[in-house]
Amino acid sequence: MxxxxxxxxxxxxxxxxxxxxxxxxxxxxxxxxxxxxxxxxxxxxxxxxxxxxxxxxxxxxxxxxxxxxxxxxxxxxxxxxxxxxxxxLPGEAPLRHADDATGIVIDLERLDALGGQWRALRRYCESIQVQRGDFNRRVLSVRGDDLRALAVIQDLGPDELLEQLRELGVLQEG
Structure with a gap:
């Protein structure tokens, strides 16, 4: 790529x-x-x-x-x-506030272990942590606006990204 x-x-x-x-x-x-x-x-x-x-x-x-x-x-x-x-990013739904919770949690340690094609996604997760001032957590709660951006980074739709993260054991859903 x-x-x-x-x-x-x-x-x-x-x-x-x-x-x-x-x-x-x-x-x-x-x-x-x-x-x-x-x-x-x-x-x-x-x-x-x-x-x-x-x-x-x-x-x-x-x-x-x-x-x-x-x-x-x-x-x-x-x-x-x-x-x-x-x-x-356009979508069918109106823009959601950045604070909207999705119930999706990414295990950052497992994401780190994947390396390769997932490095850009991990870097973006780090930028979210910095933006939130959330430095000591091993997981990241994904907000509504973040999910679409994370999907773009991987050149996937949001549902495809979630499916792949589930299969890789990186996704926790609350």
Whole structure:
């Protein structure tokens, strides 16, 4: 895997009507635009406040759906906007608050032992712990917005991710 993940497969899993990458890319773009506008930012403001890291033309092309965004860049842009990653992911349900509990718990020690293709997921779990100030726990309670972001990192739909984590003995459901 090259490290670049387009979101089309995941979009189909979320129920975009089976139209694939193009529809999903546009839906992600619409969410990105809405988050930016909600923050009171123009495209030029984004470029200026990011010291040029986020070029106005590139962010605009993501928002129009003219350009696919990698999962990594999507997570970084959500962080720049100061929103939970799920806030920039389309879905059938309205956005949930980041505090919404799902009853899903990930055993971080078992996740660590998997290594390989699961390292990026583990790093993201660590970032959630840092964000929550939760450093001494061996498990992570997954909130609603986090589940979709974790699935994107693995290039899976949320249900597929949960199934794989169950099979690997990493998932605990409460």
């Amino acid at each position: 090259s490290g670049h993940v387009t979101l089309g497969r995941y979009g189909s899993a979320l129920g975009t009507g089976g139209t694939g990458t193009v529809t999903y890319t546009r839906e992600v773009g619409e969410r990105l635009r809405q988050v930016r506008i909600d923050r009171g930012l123009s495209l030029q403001d984004v470029e200026r406040r990011s010291d040029g890291r986020w070029k106005a033309a590139v962010v605009g092309s993501y928002e129009r759906g003219d350009r696919n965004i990698t999962a990594t860049r999507l997570l970084e842009l959500a962080e720049f906007y100061g929103v939970a990653p799920g806030a920039v």
